[in-house]
Amino acid sequence: xxxxxxxxxxxxxxxxxxxxxxxxxxxxxxxxxxxxxxxxxxxxxxxxxxxxxxxxxxxxxxxxxxxxxxxxxxxxxxxxxxxxxxxxxxxxxxxxxxxxxxxxxxxxxxxxxxxxxxxxxxxxxxxxxxxxxxxxxxxxxxxxxxxxxxxxxxxxxxxxxxxxxxxxxxxxxxxxxxxxxxxxxxxxxxxxxxxxxxxxxxxxxxxxxxxxxxxxxxxxxxxxxxxxxxxxxxxxxxxxxxxxxxxxxxxxxxxxxxxxxxxxxxxxxxxxxxxxxxxxxxxxxxxxxxxxxxxxxxxxxxxxxxxxxxxxxxxxxxxxxxxxxxxxxxxxxxxxxxxxxxxxxxxxxxxxxxxxxxxxxxxxxxxxxxxxxxxxxxxxxxxxxxxxxxxxxxxxxxxxxxxxxxxxxxxxxxxxxxxxxxxxxxxxxxxxxxxxxxxxxxxxxxxxxxxxxxxxxxxxxxxxxxxxxxxxxxxxxxx
Amino acid sequence: xxxxxxxxxxxxxxxxxxxxxxxxxxxxxxxxxxxxxxxxxxxxxxxxxxxxxxxxxxxxxxxxxxxxxxxxxxxxxxxxxxxxxxxxxxxxxxxxxxxxxxxxxxxxxxxxxxxxxxxxxxxxxxxxxxxxxxxxxxxxxxxxxxxxxxxxxxxxxxxxxxxxxxxxxxxxxxxxxxxxxxxxxxxxxxxxxxxxxxxxxxxxxxx
Numbered sequence: 001x002x003x004x005x006x007x008x009x010x011x012x013x014x015x016x017x018x019x020x021x022x023x024x025x026x027x028x029x030x031x032x033x034x035x036x037x038x039x040x041x042x043x044x045x046x047x048x049x050x051x052x053x054x055x056x057x058x059x060x061x062x063x064x065x066x067x068x069x070x071x072x073x074x075x076x077x078x079x080x081x082x083x084x085x086x087x088x089x090x091x092x093x094x095x096x097x098x099x100x101x102x103x104x105x106x107x108x109x110x111x112x113x114x115x116x117x118x119x120x121x122x123x124x125x126x127x128x129x130x131x132x133x134x135x136x137x138x139x140x141x142x143x144x145x146x147x148x149x150x151x152x153x154x155x156x157x158x159x160x161x162x163x164x165x166x167x168x169x170x171x172x173x174x175x176x177x178x179x180x181x182x183x184x185x186x187x188x189x190x191x192x193x194x195x196x197x198x199x200x201x202x203x204x205x206x207x208x209x210x211x212x213x214x215x216x217x218x219x220x221x222x223x224x225x226x227x228x229x230x231x232x233x234x235x236x237x238x239x240x241x242x243x244x245x246x247x248x249x250x251x252x253x254x255x256x257x258x259x260x261x262x263x264x265x266x267x268x269x270x271x272x273x274x275x276x277x278x279x280x281x282x283x284x285x286x287x288x289x290x291x292x293x294x295x296x297x298x299x300x301x302x303x304x305x306x307x308x309x310x311x312x313x314x315x316x317x318x319x320x321x322x323x324x325x326x327x328x329x330x331x332x333x334x335x336x337x338x339x340x341x342x343x344x345x346x347x348x349x350x351x352x353x354x355x356x357x358x359x360x361x362x363x364x365x366x367x368x369x370x371x372x373x374x375x376x377x378x379x380x381x382x383x384x385x386x387x388x389x390x391x392x393x394x395x396x397x398x399x400x401x402x403x404x405x406x407x408x409x410x411x412x413x414x415x416x417x418x419x420x421x422x423x424x425x426x427x428x429x430x431x432x433x434x435x436x437x438x439x440x441x442x443x444x445x446x447x448x449x450x451x452x453x454x455x456x457x458x459x460x461x462x463x464x465x466x467x468x469x470x471x472x473x474x475x476x477x478x479x
Numbered sequence: 480x481x482x483x484x485x486x487x488x489x490x491x492x493x494x495x496x497x498x499x500x501x502x503x504x505x506x507x508x509x510x511x512x513x514x515x516x517x518x519x520x521x522x523x524x525x526x527x528x529x530x531x532x533x534x535x536x537x538x539x540x541x542x543x544x545x546x547x548x549x550x551x552x553x554x555x556x557x558x559x560x561x562x563x564x565x566x567x568x569x570x571x572x573x574x575x576x577x578x579x580x581x582x583x584x585x586x587x588x589x590x591x592x593x594x595x596x597x598x599x600x601x602x603x604x605x606x607x608x609x610x611x612x613x614x615x616x617x618x619x620x621x622x623x624x625x626x627x628x629x630x631x632x633x634x635x636x637x638x639x640x641x642x643x644x645x646x647x648x649x650x651x652x653x654x655x656x657x658x659x660x661x662x663x664x665x666x667x668x669x670x671x672x673x674x675x676x677x678x679x680x681x682x683x684x685x686x
Contacts, residue, residue, distance in 0.1 A: 158654050433502050
């Protein structure tokens with residue numbers, strides 16, 4: 001019978017079924033300092049062990065400071081959570097990429113780049129953006145703390161099999177427009193609950209043409225459209241990305257993996273419970289105006305006009321405009337910003353920084369705008385520094401920081417102040433997300449760079465965009 | 480073991496908002512608190528406290544006519560966003576035992592079932608009716624897991640619940656014990672045939 005990619009992986013890991021649920025074996029469990037402490041505590045209280053410490057990895061990301069790493073962690077509560085993760089992972093024999101590790105970074109950036117995420121595997125992490133890993137053809141699920149404890153103890157998880165949705169993205173992006181614009185636009189069209197209960201497979205020409213890092217921006221944000229997870233058929237680009245990385249299979253194992261990886265596609269005629277089709281050909285850069293990612297418009301548009309909104313939507317729109325300090329019908333390009341944040345598990349990989357640099361090189365952030373780059377991992381930071389990419393940002397007046405979740409979630413010192421407005425390459429513009437009273441506009445790295453220069457939300461298509469080889473980077477990596 | 484949930488009876492508080500994300504239910508800064516007890520203080524923090532950290536009475540659960548409500552009648556897409564289980568713990572700590580909505584965020588829904596918080600999906604029409612009758616503050620309701628009914632104002636509404644969620648709530652059984660006592664063989668079976676390429680390459684730890 002014709003099966004989807006998602007079903008193939010699910011079936012291969014299904015140990016049992018009961019009461020409409022499946023018990024899935026989990027090949028990889030990634031944990032971090034914020035959602036794990038109570039899972040470890042409960043495990044200890046019940047006298048249980050971590051069944052497979054060799055399949056479990058910990059990364060400190062959510063509340064690590066991004067400033068000078070030689071200084072102690074100033075926030076007492078953050079320091080305690082980081083120490084607790086360190087202690088727990090030592091006690092249970094789990095590899096932990098801590099504050100000082102060269103592998104530290106945002107879990108969803110680190111795991112793919114060091115080969116912990118592999119096609120065909122099941123992977124869970126106590127973080128909703130775990131769907132990111134689906135771009136490598138893994139079945140990746142964000143889970144809660146109780147579920148994390150179950151995985152610690154049993155290396156398996158009881159799950160209800162989600163419905164499946166195929167989202168086909170056709171067309172070619174115009175200059176200055178890319179995957180982040182596409183996913184924001186698709187969420188805008190589908191709504192925050194559009195894919196609830198579904199595992200979404202992304203396909204189509206536009207997705208095929210994306211680099212793996214670009215695909216990760218798409219699967220990352222599928223959760224913002226309600227998806228339980230997202231997945232993309234893995235191809236040569238995935239194999240190249242993980243080959244030779246520290247934890248990916250090597251030698252004979254690599255040779256054996258290849259025939260298996262070639263089976264990881266959706267059979268022609270396989271059934272999906274729902275399907276959507278998008279064409280990105282005429283798409284313009286997208287920017288969020290409101291307080292959830294579906295509240296997004298094109299850069300040439302305006303905030304909504306209340307009388308045009310469906311009656312059921314009106315109070316939500318009104319509330320969001322008020323929170324954002326905007327009025328109805330306001331041109332997006334009239335909105336001035338105080339801060340620019342290039343970072344997060346959505347858009348802080350090397351290629352994201354390259355995209356921003358194509359706009360920023362030789363230019364400066366507008367006066368009064370505080371702009372920062374928080375690389376997705378310490379490895380991304382080192383690669384950027386080795387190629388000279390960091391100098392482009394520094395010369396443009398950006399702070400060049402260490403890695404972490406940072407201003408995407410505001411759990412460390414990187415926060416917005418009350419009423420501050422930020423152009424952000426992150427994934428959530430919820431009220432207070434980036435700091436109490438902070439206002440977030442989601443956008444692509446290129447649009448964020450253009451916005452930094454202008455000091456207001458800007459249309460990058462009206463600016464010069466350098467080719468990658470005009471950046472003068474050493475080493476020439478350009479994807 | 481979590482506490483068994485069989486019948487929930489209590490006051491209904493209407494929460495007139497759609498797309499309530501878990502960042503609103505409990506802001507990220509309070510995820511550093513590593514105790515479940517006492518989390519109700521941070522529940523809907525930004526909606527309840529003023530800039531000086533003083534509790535206002537603008538949030539529904541803080542208004543006298545809704546205090547002690549066990550049932551929260553919300554809107555569409557309740558609990559979307561972050562996977563933080565603290566959102567469920569904070570609601571339970573505040574005495575909320577059941578949330579009514581037309582739809583829920585998937586991770587929130589699963590987290591709730593593992594902690595004894597019942598999430599009930601209702602049709603928009605039924606939910607609107609419940610919310611509007613609750614708005615005066617005198618509405619009591621009873622939710623029965625045995626019958627899968629919500630009773631209020633003398634009207635009985637039926638709802639559906641996945642069998643495994645119903646069983647998990649009614650038995651209070653924990654998945655770990657169930658798995659370890661009944662499925663060890665299946666787990667070992669998978670591990671015995673797990674392909675080397677699905678395992679992290681064994682090597683010197685990098686740091």
